[in-house]
Amino acid sequence: MVLKVIGKVYSRTKFLARVAKFLDIETMRTLTTSLIQCDYDYACILCYYRTAVARAGMVDEFEKKVALTIPVPVVTQTSAIDAQEEEANKNAVAYLEVSKARLSSQLEKFHNMILFDQMTFDNLNDTFPETKLDKEKHP
Known part of the structure; x- marks a missing residue:
């Protein structure tokens, strides 16, 4: 799960390296936070439910049904x-x-x-x- 989140974060923030010379540090921090916050929250919630829910496969079934896929545009x-x-x-x-x-x-x-x-x-x-x-x- 962590590797999937890191992969999504990397794919979404690749463009920041290209435009880094045009942005100040506060803008970069805000953009990075807004781009990765949803994946981070989603991963944290699923990790918490895996430990809290008594039935083992229930969270995995939910994750498969509600798989959050956000397409990343091709450069x-x-x-x-x-x-x-x-x-x-x-x-x-x-x-x-x-x-x-x-x-x-x-x-x-x-x-x-x-x-x-x-x-x-x-x-x-x-x-x-x-x-x-x-x-x-x-x-």
Whole structure:
């Protein structure tokens, strides 16, 4: 009986290992308790009745008649989720590399530019082309 309960508890809490990095310890404790409490109570009640009931086979007959079977869903999407996670990590690394290159070029521009108090309008327009006045659009 104990091995059956341990097997059920293990099968129900396998997913907690996968999502452990997203949960805090109190949430994990609550989920674990709620998942295993019904099996634990069921096993304790049957163990107590086996010792308390005078007729030996009566509890076993009851257990066979009222067998509590809760189906455990089969995990089929784990490989797809892992592939998506790996692809997202690759995209994030690529984005970081592009961002570092862009930021280093902008930082180089700021290191090489003339100080603001020594700039003329021509130097400012050369360094920052977006500040140049457009005489065609705004005469």
